[in-house]
Amino acid sequence: MRGDLGESLVSKRPVMKDFVTFFPASLELVIFSIVISTVLSIIIGAIAGRKANSLFDNLVRVFSYIGIAVPTFVWAVISLFIFGYVWKVLPVMGQLSIGIARPPIVTGMMSVDSLFAGRWDVFANHFKHMVLPSMCMAISRIAQDAKILRAGIVENLKKDYITAAVSYGIPDRKIMLSYLLKPSLIPLVSIMGMEIAGAMGGSFIIETIFNWPGFGRYGMWAMLNKDLNAVVASVMLMGLFFATFNIIVDVIVAYLDPRIRVMERAK
Amino acid sequence: MKFPLWDRLSEDQKETIKKNWHKFSTNPLSIIGLCSVITVIFVAVFAPWLAPSPQSWGRWVDFSHASLPPSWKYLFGTDIFGRDVLSRTMFGFRYDLLMALCILGMVVLPGTFLGLVAGYYKETWIDTVIMRISDIFLSIPSLVLALAICALLEPSLFNSMMAVSVLWWPWYTRLAYGITSSLRNEYFVQAAELMGANPFSIMFREILPNCLSPIFTKMTLDVGWVILIGSTLSFVGLGAQEPLPALGNMVAQGSKYMPDYWWMAIFPALAIAFTILGFNLLGDGIRDMWAVEEI
Numbered sequence: 001m002r003g004d005l006g007e008s009l010v011s012k013r014p015v016m017k018d019f020v021t022f023f024p025a026s027l028e029l030v031i032f033s034i035v036i037s038t039v040l041s042i043i044i045g046a047i048a049g050r051k052a053n054s055l056f057d058n059l060v061r062v063f064s065y066i067g068i069a070v071p072t073f074v075w076a077v078i079s080l081f082i083f084g085y086v087w088k089v090l091p092v093m094g095q096l097s098i099g100i101a102r103p104p105i106v107t108g109m110m111s112v113d114s115l116f117a118g119r120w121d122v123f124a125n126h127f128k129h130m131v132l133p134s135m136c137m138a139i140s141r142i143a144q145d146a147k148i149l150r151a152g153i154v155e156n157l158k159k160d161y162i163t164a165a166v167s168y169g170i171p172d173r174k175i176m177l178s179y180l181l182k183p184s185l186i187p188l189v190s191i192m193g194m195e196i197a198g199a200m201g202g203s204f205i206i207e208t209i210f211n212w213p214g215f216g217r218y219g220m221w222a223m224l225n226k227d228l229n230a231v232v233a234s235v236m237l238m239g240l241f242f243a244t245f246n247i248i249v250d251v252i253v254a255y256l257d258p259r260i261r262v263m264e265r266a267k
Numbered sequence: 268m269k270f271p272l273w274d275r276l277s278e279d280q281k282e283t284i285k286k287n288w289h290k291f292s293t294n295p296l297s298i299i300g301l302c303s304v305i306t307v308i309f310v311a312v313f314a315p316w317l318a319p320s321p322q323s324w325g326r327w328v329d330f331s332h333a334s335l336p337p338s339w340k341y342l343f344g345t346d347i348f349g350r351d352v353l354s355r356t357m358f359g360f361r362y363d364l365l366m367a368l369c370i371l372g373m374v375v376l377p378g379t380f381l382g383l384v385a386g387y388y389k390e391t392w393i394d395t396v397i398m399r400i401s402d403i404f405l406s407i408p409s410l411v412l413a414l415a416i417c418a419l420l421e422p423s424l425f426n427s428m429m430a431v432s433v434l435w436w437p438w439y440t441r442l443a444y445g446i447t448s449s450l451r452n453e454y455f456v457q458a459a460e461l462m463g464a465n466p467f468s469i470m471f472r473e474i475l476p477n478c479l480s481p482i483f484t485k486m487t488l489d490v491g492w493v494i495l496i497g498s499t500l501s502f503v504g505l506g507a508q509e510p511l512p513a514l515g516n517m518v519a520q521g522s523k524y525m526p527d528y529w530w531m532a533i534f535p536a537l538a539i540a541f542t543i544l545g546f547n548l549l550g551d552g553i554r555d556m557w558a559v560e561e562i
Binding site: 065066068069070071072073074077078080081084085197198200201202204205208219220223224226228231232234235238239242243 | 296406407408409410411412414415417418419491495498499502503504505515518522525526529532533536539540541543544547548
């Protein structure tokens with residue numbers, strides 16, 4: 001295990017070195033997108049589940065069907081159209097606007113680097129550049145997660161312990177937060193590992209479209225140039241990434257779900 | 268009116284079909300899904316007769332009518348070569364459905380077979396070998412693996428189908444494996460074993476019929492995903508090549524002229540979304556109808 005993945009046939013540099021250069025930018029984008037999708041899907045799913053069959057719930061249902069059915073690249077093309085030409089509030093290409101100097105590289109993640117350098121203007125500019133690509137990656141995940149969370153909450157609302165809690169007169173807010181949300185979140189967390197890896201895969205397309213200098217664009221570029229070593233390395237690293245995140249997620253699920261913990265101990 | 272097939276069914280079978288149809292049709296979303304799937308299939312099959320200008324599907328130019336916006340004559344507008352986008356979208360359904368059909372055809376049989384074998388020989392080396400190999404395929408994000416395989420082959424519609432098939436079979440193996448290994452110790456399987464039945468006859472006669480409804484449901488749900496991955500591949504340029512009017516291709520071509528000639532990309536994109544939405548709704552309806560829990 002030396003981390004030697006060979007030399008790229010096109011850039012003539014060790015693939016590992018390219019990976020170290022490009023990966024932080026991807027990681028930053030994926031983490032940002034996961035944070036957006038998790039927060040939004042929990043809020044949307046929880047409200048839709050609590051107010052089942054209301055107008056909001058039906059709107060969420062329509063949104064989740066559409067969100068799952070429309071491919072990521074279509075969202076990307078549509079948002080390029082809207083924000084690139086019709087309503088220019090958000091930048092659509094690259095990491096920074098032209099004329100802004102890059103902060104010195106510490107971690108490779110530009111948002112962290114700019115904070116280290118104390119450059120708030122760079123941070124704000126970079127943040128604006130991150131919004132569109134990460135939203136495009138997040139939409140289908142928000143749709144799916146909100147649907148799962150809603151189903152979980154509707155299912156758990158029928159359980160006896162909720163009826164008991166309501167009859168004790170425990171306030172609605174407390175029931176929602178401490179009795180309802182936690183068990184309903186478990187299925188969501190358990191697919192999170194898959195989703196993070198899926199987002200990494202999705203970054204191959206999104207980074208290419210939005211010209212984001214990350215590992216996805218590098219991998220895509222390697223694939224289109226038939227750079228065999230780089231392709232093998234990027235597929236293998238994606239697999240490694242996937243496995244790592246699944247293990248982390250399994251540990252989190254075991255922490256959240258007492259049933260799994262007890263069952264493991266009983267064995 | 269006489270329905271020869273219907274009359275041949277027994278009363279019990281008729282009763283089951285009626286009950287299932289009732290369960291399916293109570294949800295309006297399933298009906299919408301069924302209707303849109305039928306529409307897509309109908310348009311795909313009869314595209315050469317339905318399309319307003321059938322010659323648009325291939326290598327054909329008409330520069331006097333190039334890049335026209337949507338109008339009554341060209342409902343979806345025309346592309347930079349003067350080809351009718353509506354006709355090309357209609358032909359595009361053909362390639363996307365063909366892709367889904369071929370991939371599922373190539374994937375379901377071997378996937379299910381491996382799952383049956385692994386589940387039947389649970390906790391032997393056969394189980395370990397098959398399931399660990401399928402785990403290896405599942406451990407890489409499907410899109411990345413498909414892109415990599417496609418990139419290393421010559422880009423074409425057929426090769427992109429092969430690439431998606433290579434990464435899709437483990438899902439069916441897992442599904443069949445789960446069901447088989449839970450049925451493995453049921454009495455009907457043990458009875459067949461005691462009577463000295465051949466293991467393959469047990470797998471196919473006794474266990475397989477129990478896997479059919481989950482597998483069929485998963486197939487319907489998967490059509491959407493397969494079309495999604497397939498159109499992503501052709502969007503990147505690793506799937507069907509020009510002048511074939513695959514929908515992903517058309518979006519990719521159209522997005523180059525996006526600000527001014529928006530219709531070239533937006534209508535094929537909507538067509539992709541419509542197809543996937545239809546199959547997802549239909550799949551959900553079928554899953555609820557059979558109350559399949561495994562997926």
